[in-house]
Amino acid sequence: MNDITNEQLEIQLLLEAIYIKYGYDFREYSLAHTKRRLEYRCGIEGIKNYAEMQHKVIHDANFFEQLLLDLSINVTEMFRDPWFYKKVRELVIPHLHTYPFLKIWHAGCSAGQEVYSMGIILHEESLKERAQVYATDFNESILEKAKKGIYPMDLIRQYSANYQAANGSASFSDYYTADYDHVIMKNVLKDKVLFTPHNLATDGAFGEMHVIFCRNVLIYFTRELQNRVFNLFYDSLIPGGFLCLGSKESLRFADIADKFELVSEPEKIYRKKRGR
Amino acid sequence: MSCNNIHYRAVVIGASAGGLAAVGAILAELKSTFCIPILLAQHISPHVESHLATHFAAKTALAVKEAEDKDPIKRGSLYIAPSNYHLLVGFDGCTALSIDPPVNYSRPSIDVLFESAADYFGNELIGIILSGANSDGAAGLKKIKQRGGLTVVQSLDSAEVKTMPQAAIEAANADHILSLKDIGHFLNTICEC
């Protein structure tokens, strides 16, 4: 007999059903996370067990949409970990100036805060006009929010503080227009961005990227899936291209770790080595 | 060194206001032979980088580290939740980090650590709630108890801030209510090599 509890088995069956029916593959997400999210939804809907949840997810597409939102944790922030953006300015931007044309990929961009943060830096560093930015997430409703770039006013104070802490030279309010209880990011930060769905668990590489950001996404994956995604990133980067991970994520379990050099350890910025 | 006769496989500790001193006091009591892993969720400001690892390393013979994602949980080590991340025990027995929304206004949240640890370690887990000004950890301690684990709460008269131990005692009907010194002694007797 397999060494797996009934509860784990039921969760696996639920994820299998989701994959077969809707094509979203959560089977290689870390189970402790998944279980927390499922329990959260069970609590709200008064669902008693995973068998009941499986029935509901199969027969009710709206319920699946809800579950998809639960499972894709969309928590994000403008200039999250300001010291990271400082390092990007210091160590990555100078290299980007040497290219006539630039491709940047934000994988798992959530509601877009990370994209606009980087957009501001590109703008301030006069790199925006030569950049093509790809902002992707597998969750299309969150991607729609990213595209709109509308955020609640009450978050702006924290965003401004982060921007300043990241060595922002202007005023954060230069980049949005305020409208009652929300702000809208200015078009100048959007015109070079293509928002498009991409699933890291099932879709293929994006070609010839100079920089890839993938922060706070891989922590939710198992090592095996992380490994596959690292290969995907390797294939998507030009030699000398940069890979920027979240501050608690690293390449240490990647079998291609030695094909990257570490640019800055605390910020987890890596660079694809040249040659084979 | 072998500790074959230990029933417990891990200790989780939750602490908030007043926790720095409390955790320090427990660590100071632990013998160098203490060898089951400890995982700690200590509330700290999300906007500063945590220096907890350096702070506690000076006080104990355990190997102290800020938990990274997917660290295998090893004996004789203390894993500390990084600021602004939840720390969980994964089903693979490794640590797992997440930036899920705060729970009980806290990230790291003690409930998140305790509940995931209870899932993995079952009745081989010890949960300890220390000083703090909110009720994070109460639900987590209750779950540890339900799974047959051992529950310990810092005694109210020895806690700098009593709200958190009080909430935990009420929610979980804790097995032991002990002063900091006694918690240290108690842990030493549990893990005698």
Ligand SMILES: C[S@@+](CC[C@H](N)C(=O)[O-])C[C@H]1O[C@@H](n2cnc3c(N)ncnc32)[C@H](O)[C@@H]1O
């Ligand atoms: C916690 S957010 C991180 C957002 C942003 N990168 C940051 O660090 O602030 C994780 C995002 O990853 C997305 N995600 C999760 N699994 C994914 C997958 N398989 N493919 C693409 N995106 C995924 C989620 O929808 C979510 O928006």
